[in-house]
Amino acid sequence: MLSFRTHVAAVTGMDDFDEEAVLAKIHLVEDDILVLSGSLVDGSGTPSSDFDFCVLARSKDERFHRDTFPRDQHMRYYTSGDRVKASFDYLPHSLLGVDVEYWTVQEVFAMLAAHDQLYAQMRTRARKSSGFAASAVDFRVLSRLTYAVPLTNATEFEELAARVRPGEIAYTAFRAAVGSYPDFRDLAGMWAQGDHEAALIAARKLGVDTFRGLTHVHGNTNRNPKYLGRFLARSPLPTELTSRFRALNAYGTGAAGDPAAAVLEWLDLIDLAFAEIRTGREKAEAFVGRTEFLDLLRNELHESMTWNAEISNEYCFRAREAEPGLPSLRELLSAMTARDAAAHHLPIREWAKGRAAPAGENNKSA
Incomplete structure (x- = not known):
């Protein structure tokens, strides 16, 4: 039987x-x-x-x-x-x-071919992407094939499974998960209004997305956030970091009357998650490395962005997944509240020299 x-x-x-x-x-x-x-x-x-x-x-x-x-x-x-x-x-x-x-x-092989194209596309962009929605990829199926157990015709299954590249699936999942600048910008706007409760909701979403991305850096191919805490516990991450995330996500700070303090605690925790992302992605072969990622950021520049404090802050936020030494999220929040640019070492002006305005889609320079 x-x-x-x-x-x-x-x-x-x-x-x-x-x-x-x-x-x-x-x-x-x-x-x-x-x-x-x-x-x-x-x-x-x-x-x-x-x-x-x-x-x-x-x-x-x-x-x-x-x-x-x-x-x-x-x-x-x-x-x-x-x-x-x-x-x-x-x-x-x-x-x-x-x-x-x-x-x-045949349908699964076609899905794998579609994922190959999606992965190639994801490697050409530095922003968070919703490319899954427009692709012919059923991500649940691909994720399950990375660890599924064949119960019949195991030899034939192994031939199919040999076409599955878990590292690449993890990278496309990461690119669609990791916390995005538009979310942080929304948080900053709520903070500037003094609506700290709404900012806390945005901070929690940003944190969950970033920690989801962190699990993908360490090979998790499952995008379902239901068991995020369990996926984190299996990753080679500091126990203090994962325990702090689980406690903050499940129970909050314990200071119900101080949502502003809770926002700042989330931002500190997200900074720590980005530090782990920077360390882990350099060891993940299918991930875009630091130099290549900064090149992608460079290629997305627009000449009119050079002198814009908002764009400077955007690149300061986005570069932190690969570049160390950038201002903390607390500092970035403070600068944006003051309608100013956070001081950072990214050579925005030099990157934009000689570049034309974007021609085409995805803000890619000509």
């Missing part, structure tokens, strides 16, 4: 389950590649987690069509047009669910 129990990580409070009852919801055929992944495999699961299976079929068959899919055997199933993409149901008398995605091998 096909068995997967040994691949499920121990979860406190997890209900017992019948493997046959789980497998009956998959609708497997002989030449399918069946893989198990998800939080119950990577160790971040809870008693209400799903068994996350992925069926990689050789070609589309009746399981892929709305009219022939055994709908009555599932509480929910997901479609895109006529195409059935996933099914979901609960086990009787259990919090556990069974989630099955249906793909063909």
Whole structure:
């Protein structure tokens, strides 16, 4: 009998389950590649987690069509047009669910090719990107393939998995996650208004995004923020840093009447996260290194930006993921509140010399 129990990580409070009852919801055929992944495999699961299976079929068959899919055997199933993409149901008398995605091998290879293009694009920009939304990449699937366990046709799965490059997936996840300057600018505007409660909400978002990026620097390919604290705990980071983040994110500072102090505490913590990002990214082969990243910043310059305090502050914020020795976020916040430019060593004027205004998209100079 096909068995997967040994691949499920121990979860406190997890209900017992019948493997046959789980497998009956998959609708497997002989030449399918069946893989198990998800939080119950990577160790971040809870008693209400799903068994996350992925069926990689050789070609589309009746399981892929709305009219022939055994709908009555599932509480929910997901479609895109006529195409059935996933099914979901609960086990009787259990919090556990069974989630099955249906793909063909050809579709996964096409997704990997699309990610190659997305990764190449991400390497050409220094700003936070939302490129996932416009790509043909299902990031959950790619992430799961980096740690999935093949339960059938393991040799064929290994051939497919050899095409998956986890470091590159981690980099595209990082580029879409790490805290952005527009968020910091919003925070500064709220701070200047004296609306410290709203600034605290913005600071928390900036912090969560930056710590998400930090996990990607250390190889995490999962973009889901639900288990961010658990992903951080597995990373080779100072325990003091990760514990401080978890406490601040979950419980706050303990000083409910002083949101301004909480904002500043978040900014100090984000500075420490950026310091770890600078250290970690130099060791991550798929990541753009310091020199190349600064070149990207240079290439995004606009000649009219040279004498603009706002643009100077933007580059001061953005460069910190690769460049040490920049003003702290507290100092940057103070300068922006005073409508001034923070003093830093970035050669903004020299970078912009001889450059024309952007011609085309993404603020790239001609």
